[in-house]
């Protein structure tokens with residue numbers, strides 16, 4: 783289920799008065815939640831839907847394409863940085879202890895790189911889905927994943943319900 787709290791039902795118009803509503807319906811700046819999204823990391827404001835705009839319109843697809851491209855570029859340059867820093871550090875270290883520490887560090891960096899590569903692959907899959915206009919729909923049940931969820935996780939391929947179920951199943955299999 784989507785968070786119902788985010789879209790309060792406007793019942794003001796049912797009240798037969800000419801009075802203005804006491805509280806103006808201005809959008810509060812959501813510092814924590816919106817700052818934490820992948821989109822905002824790259825300076826993209828959350829997508830503003832036009833009235834009656836259909837889900838995954840051209841504008842929305844373009845919005846997420848830009849975010850994914852920026853994210854991918856950032857990760858690619860990180861992979862490059864890791865590689866070159868490893869090459870720099872591998873030059874002669876005489877002490878055996880230093881060498882052990884260095885090997886540990888390399889192992890961590892390699893794992894990080896591996897994660898980054900996997901993420902890049904996921905991003906590429908999302909970019910392909912945008913091209914195919916399959917983007918934004920749950921792979922399992924087919925419903926709309928939703929703008930808010932995609933804003934936070936542009937590579938999401940499951941709706942929140944299917945994702946939660948998948949995580950429960952995974953826990954059961956591992957436990």
Ligand SMILES: [Zn+2]
Pocket residue numbers: 920921922923924925940941942943944945
């Ligand atoms: Zn689903």
